[in-house]
Amino acid sequence: MTQLALVIDLNVCVGCHACVTSCKQWNTSGWAGPMVDENPYGADPTGTFFNRVQTFEVGSYPNTETVHFPKSCLHCEEPPCVPVCPTGASYKREDNGVVLVDYDKCIGCKYCSWACPYGVRELDEMQKVMKKCTLCIDRITDQSLPERERKPACVLACPTSARLFGDVHDPDSEVSVAIRERGGYPLMPEWGTKPANHYLPRQKTRMHISEDELQRADNPLTKEDITVYTGEETIDDVTW
């Protein structure tokens, strides 16, 4: 079985919100109709978004670290939002594991949003139905697009390639390898929702240089030279 998902690399996310705006642009102009924006230029703007980038500060000054944290539907393998839906509008696709809402069946009771611990479902205040990330289902399943474009809008927009997209059930896929080799983890594992999306942790890049790397310890001329020098020009000075 296929389970499509995103793997988000917190190590390279710079918090530019390009995924947020590209998501909004693609999905607001798509087949499901616009995603509401009320007072977009007013004092109190509000609207529906599938994807948000949040910022957290870890630690206390001066030992702080800024973590930019993109958050969208995690397409759980055990989605708690699906069984609570009274109409069957909320469902998980059998063929690729994407969790979707049938906007024509949704009655806008908001019960599914209560049953999601991640807060990734948002009621569209204009259409009065629940909306959520579709992994750009209209795009990734569109066979008329060239294959490299069959990816969610956020993935294509990310300037640092912090967002990987693929099948997390295929052990050899780019996303599975990334999760396996770079410590990918799910959010709120305590609930047993088994999120398909994973996050790659931040990593410190450190270079270790030892003493013997600073001077050439294996210089053959040095090895053969048994003369004791006391301040005058040595053979190392003249060799290189």
Place this chain on the structure above:
Amino acid sequence: MHPAFSVILLTTLIGAGQGLFLALFTGQLYSSIKLIEAQGADFYAGGSTISLLLLIAGLGASFFHLGRPERAWRAASKWRTSWLSREVIVLPLMMAVVFFYGLFHYIGWTEPFYVAGGGILPIDVTLVLGFLGVVIALALFVCTAMIYASVKFLEEWHSPYTVGNFTFLGMASGFMLAAAFSAYLGNHLVGFYGTWAVIFTLLALGTRTASLLRNATLKHKSTLQTAIGVRHRQIVQKSQGFTGGSFNTREFFHHQSPEFLKLVRLAFLVLVFPLPLFLILISYVLQSPTLPIAAFLVQYLGLLAERWYFFAEARHPQNLYYQSIA
């Protein structure tokens, strides 16, 4: 959680309606075995009408909770997995039973067709229907409560106490209403219903206090650490990603001060439990025809506060992601 008045009205109104029906049937059962004074058709028809009106009003209020009420009929389809769907099925069943129960009493289909227990318990159509109604009323209490109790992420709700509270509070207000109705009609059942109302109010006090105590020391499973998966004791949100509000900042928080919450809790603890009990006891002593009505109204007002607090008290883990605007 944001306390939506549509849902507060729905749960309290249908709770009182179900409770009133249970009270009517309890009265019929007691009078059929000659333990209390038998009542005429008007009592049951009138009581069923009030019960039905409460159920209809509750259903009406629930539509205001829906974004697309015209599609509400679809909500009956997923009864295998969704408690909300089950409630959507059981509520109209309840209304049908109450309607026919009142109608059969009104048109006098109360001739026993069988006498059970060696001539003690005469069984007629309304008794059979009433017994079915009891099962459905209890099922409806369970369905309504399980909508909330089954959401494991709202740990304040995820407890058997929730089912106890919805059931006992609904029955308390329903029997209180039956006492008020009897006082209004001037029959002799005020003491009978009043006693049952006191019993259910005390049972509700037990479960509600237990749930308040449980929630006071509740330790939430999710933390900011598990929410973003960073292992550090000190994490602060610096930006939730937008400056304006969103569904996430509106739906999951009550936007009131902790002091206001404490005030509401105090209000419902006084209005639901001691005050109606006091009023119903005084009315028993004074033989007052109006105090039972006051007792019901005071308790219902308290139940509105109780339900408001029930929602406001629940803390959704998604709020971990929405703590700082910018």
